[in-house]
Amino acid sequence: MSTVSKRQRSSFDHSFIRKLAPKRLDKFAFSPSEGASGGILVGWNSSIFTGEVMHTKKFAISVKFTSVHDNSIWILTTVYGPCQGEERDNFVNWMNDIRIGGANWMFLGDFNFYRALSDRNREGGSMHDIFIFNEIISNLGLLEIPLKGRKYTWSNMQEEPLLEQIDWCFTSSNWISDFPNTLLLPMAKPISDHIPCLVKIGTSIPKAQIFRFENFWVDHHGFFELVQSVxxxxxxxxxxxxxxxxxxxxxxxxxxxxxxxxSNLNKLIKECDSILAVLDKLEEQRPLFRQEGNFRKVLKSHILKLLKYKKEY
Structure with a gap:
């Protein structure tokens, strides 16, 4: 399962999706962007879930998923909240009109709202917006899945950055009862000004012990000689x-x-992501020194090369 908001695309063709999404994701729903605003893409694996798009808005996509294994049903709403104007009002009204009932429902994405003044690293902010957002959450009876290990999710990427938490994950109360081990974990952000987040849902399904052939092995010196000798x-x-x-x-x-x-490519990417996450978290405490900022730029470039290499194979 993969969701991406704030993709500045008026359409998503198959070739573009293949560059962005893992190969195992074969079904998609999207809401196109308008200029530099909006754009949402949701992908899933049809061998695990069947997906029914309930509605598509400029600011949200809701998909009802049914497990092909046990027929359990849950709903995912991926959000990209407008920043201002009439569309922001429409988004607020739409959220308030949702009727959750007894469904297992998850809402996640960039809401462009914060819940408290402490969700910014600078003074300022709108108490009116805070009131509106918290009222929506209260009216819907939503529970927040807290982000582990990070205080902010967005940066304006300046030397002395403005940092905010405007990306959130909420669930219905029934969700917590059925999936009590749901976690929201931060990932490194080599490209975006938002921190990518990983939602983990506990499961008792054992991991299969299978052999996985990695295509990049063929580029390693001695691979073909080893295969031939065996x-x-x-x-x-x-x-x-x-x-x-x-x-x-x-x-x-x-x-x-x-x-x-x-060298394990996935392990190398994970280690680079961990270092990048440390630098991003350090930035929450103080502005990065010039050497640290330059190192982060180099590290991001290196991660992108590794990801491109992985995608090619």
């Missing part, structure tokens, strides 16, 4: 089919052992 090795088999099966099992075992000795 394939040419003698195996005990009484016929051709058994011989091929035995060779494949041997190759899988050798590649699993070999892959632990080479």
């Amino acid at each position: 394939w040419n090795a003698e195996v005990r088999a009484t016929n051709s089919a058994q011989k091929i099966t035995a060779k494949l099992k041997l190759l899988r075992r050798v590649l699993k052992r070999w892959s632990k000795q080479i």
Whole structure:
């Protein structure tokens, strides 16, 4: 499952989505942007959920998901709240008119509202907006899923930045009863001025122990020589089919052992993201020194190269 708001696109064709979303996501719903405002994309894996788009607005998409495994139903509303004007009023009225009932419902995204003056790193802010937002949350009976480990979710990316929390995750009360281990975790932001967030929902489904072939292995020195040596090795088999099966099992075992000795691309990206997250969190306490800011720019560029490399394979 993946949701993205504030995509400045008037349309989403398949080739663009493939650049943005993981390959396992094969179904999508979107709301186009208007100029530099809005734009929402929601993607899901149809082998896990069937999705029914309930409504599409300029500022929100709601999709009802049904599990293909146990037929459980829940609703996801992805939000990109307008900043001002008539559209902001329409967004507020629309939120107030939602009827949740007994549904398992999650709301997440960039609401462009904060709940308290402490959700900014500078003085100022609108008490009127705070009142409006908290009144919506109260009227709908929503519960906040707090962001772990970060205080703010948006930066204006200046040397002495304005930081705010305007991205939120809320659920219906029934959701917390059915999914008590729901977590909202921050991720590194190599591109956006918003912090990407990961929602984790606890499950008792065991993780399959399967062999995964990574396409980037073929670029490593010695890979083909290793495969050839394993394939040419003698195996005990009484016929051709058994011989091929035995060779494949041997190759899988050798590649699993070999892959632990080479640089793991996912691990490298994760480590870079962790360093970037430390710098972003440090910025919440004080402006970054010039050397720290320059290092963050270099690190973001490096992460983008790694992500591009991963996407190509």
